[in-house]
Amino acid sequence: MTEHTIKRFEDELTALKEKILCMGGLVEKAVRRSMKSVLQVDPGKAQKVIDRDRAINALEVEIDEMTRSMLALRQPAAGDLRLVIATIKIVTDLERSGDLAEGIADAMLQTKDHPIIHTSSLETLAELVIEQVKYALDAFASEDFEKALDCVAKDKKVNKTFKAFQRENLTYLMEDPRQITAGLLASAIGKNLERIGDHAVNIAEMVIYMVKGHDIRHVDHKTAAALISGELSED
Amino acid sequence: MSTDTNNKLTIRDLKLWYDDFEALHGVDLDIPSGKVTAFIGPSGCGKSTFLRCLNRMNDRIPGCRVQGDVLLEGNDIYAPDVDVVQLRTHIGMVFQKPNPFPKSIYENIAYAPRIHGMMQDGPDMDALVETALKKASIWDEVKDKLKQPGTALSGGQQQRLCIARTIAIQPDVILMDEPCSALDPIATAKIEELMDELKQEYTIVIVTHNMQQAARASDFTAYFYLGDLIEYGKTTDIFTAPKNQRTEDYITGRFG
Numbered sequence: 424m425t426e427h428t429i430k431r432f433e434d435e436l437t438a439l440k441e442k443i444l445c446m447g448g449l450v451e452k453a454v455r456r457s458m459k460s461v462l463q464v465d466p467g468k469a470q471k472v473i474d475r476d477r478a479i480n481a482l483e484v485e486i487d488e489m490t491r492s493m494l495a496l497r498q499p500a501a502g503d504l505r506l507v508i509a510t511i512k513i514v515t516d517l518e519r520s521g522d523l524a525e526g527i528a529d530a531m532l533q534t535k536d537h538p539i540i541h542t543s544s545l546e547t548l549a550e551l552v553i554e555q556v557k558y559a560l561d562a563f564a565s566e567d568f569e570k571a572l573d574c575v576a577k578d579k580k581v582n583k584t585f586k587a588f589q590r591e592n593l594t595y596l597m598e599d600p601r602q603i604t605a606g607l608l609a610s611a612i613g614k615n616l617e618r619i620g621d622h623a624v625n626i627a628e629m630v631i632y633m634v635k636g637h638d639i640r641h642v643d644h645k646t647a648a649a650l651i652s653g654e655l656s657e658d
Numbered sequence: 659m660s661t662d663t664n665n666k667l668t669i670r671d672l673k674l675w676y677d678d679f680e681a682l683h684g685v686d687l688d689i690p691s692g693k694v695t696a697f698i699g700p701s702g703c704g705k706s707t708f709l710r711c712l713n714r715m716n717d718r719i720p721g722c723r724v725q726g727d728v729l730l731e732g733n734d735i736y737a738p739d740v741d742v743v744q745l746r747t748h749i750g751m752v753f754q755k756p757n758p759f760p761k762s763i764y765e766n767i768a769y770a771p772r773i774h775g776m777m778q779d780g781p782d783m784d785a786l787v788e789t790a791l792k793k794a795s796i797w798d799e800v801k802d803k804l805k806q807p808g809t810a811l812s813g814g815q816q817q818r819l820c821i822a823r824t825i826a827i828q829p830d831v832i833l834m835d836e837p838c839s840a841l842d843p844i845a846t847a848k849i850e851e852l853m854d855e856l857k858q859e860y861t862i863v864i865v866t867h868n869m870q871q872a873a874r875a876s877d878f879t880a881y882f883y884l885g886d887l888i889e890y891g892k893t894t895d896i897f898t899a900p901k902n903q904r905t906e907d908y909i910t911g912r913f914g
Contacts (some may be wrong), residue, residue, distance in 0.1 A: 425907050425912040425913075427910065427911055428913060429911060430913045432911070457777060492701070498870060499895050499910070500873070500909045500910055501896075501897060501898065501899065501900050501905075501906050501909045501910050502906055502910055503910045504897070504898060505899065506900065542720050553829060605872075635899075636898065636899025637899075
């Protein structure tokens with residue numbers, strides 16, 4: 424895209440994108456680290472996730488302030504407007520994802536006397552969700568709507584894997600009542616992962632709005648693709 | 659490029675030359691009835707020239723030549739038998755600089771209906787003046803000083819007086835060429851509010867340099883560049899997700 428006539432506005436837009444990516448990087452790291460703490464049984468890592476959540480929250484406030492002043496002072500239009508709107512929404516999803524990672528870390532710390540024995544399904548789920556988060560952030564960074572669509576599409580598999588994990592977890596609980604505490608903590612961790620995936624989908628949907636100007640929320644994948652390719656009109 | 663609503667003006671392949679210079683390169687546009695349509699674009703893009711074609715204001719410019727069709731409800735306004743004076747009672751114009759006649763406020767309104775033989779002086783004319791001033795949202799400010807000169811009013815009031823003068827002969831279409839560029843924000847807001855009310859009865863076409871004004875006040879927006887119509891659509895679409903990259907660049911201030 425051509426440079427903005429007002430150089431300072433161009434700089435502000437660039438700074439806004441960078442801040443979002445910085446926040447996204449912290450969130451992705453928090454999710455990875457929280458799951459490492461679970462799988463490697465490493466309370467130090469869990470504590471680090473909890474301590475670092477403050478940085479994510481601070482970025483949320485800072486980015487909100489940036490978008491507020493841009494709306495008031497620059498009256499952005501078209502692509503700039505869509506970037507600012509997308510940012511306002513993405514920031515909330517990132518902050519929530521950070522909290523969910525913190526929740527995973529918190530659950531891990533509670534497993535001290537009740538270790539989670541069966542972790543392979545959780546590990547599979549985590550890999551899928553982390554990839555989903557990565558796709559959403561990459562799509563934002565490179566303004567790549569196809570990657571964003573891929574991220575949305577991945578949600579089906581994540582949900583399926585989450586359901587399978589829940590069923591499996593339930594069988595462990597039924598087999599051995601002594602596993603109930605660990606099982607409930609595992610269930611909470613799985614739920615948090617699944618919700619982090621949902622937030623990644625929200626982010627990806629906002630990237631598509633930002634890049635193409637289409638609102639594909641709450642429509643099926645086929646309709647979304649038709650909207651984006653222009654085969655279908657918004658009305 | 660058409661809209662779903664009824665079209666008041668239909669323009670087909672409109673070209674215009676100033677001597678050898680082709681200022682408009684074949685513009686097709688439908689202007690919907692009862693809506694505000696805004697023309698935007700950088701200086702020299704042809705938006706004012708195009709607006710002036712819509713009531714034949716370019717006719718008397720030496721060396722100016724127009725080709726193509728401008729249809730007012732299906733009737734060609736460039737047909738040889740069209741009386742330009744009569745045409746302008748259907749398509750009125752408000753200019754950039756408020757230009758009231760150097761006459762009383764009352765006379766500014768009554769003049770055109772009288773010379774067009776629409777009405778003689780008397781109670782009916784008084785009522786018409788009052789209605790026109792009311793529709794232009796200036797009645798309350800001038801009702802006690804109708805005999806004072808129109809030129810004594812403030813800029814914003816003068817502009818609303820000019821709009822009242824246009825309304826007095828009950829046109830179908832009101833063309834506005836940068837009607838607020840000489841006005842302060844409050845006076846501008848009043849004119850924009852007025853446009854919103856007037857579109858119930860009239861079709862309004864406005865040329866503006868102020869993009870935010872186009873965004874605020876219009877239903878449809880047309881973007882012109884170097885004598886071409888680049889993009890035309892619903893104002894919300896143009897300002898949130900324009901289809902053409904050149905429109906995007908202009909709207910977001912990335913132009914030139």
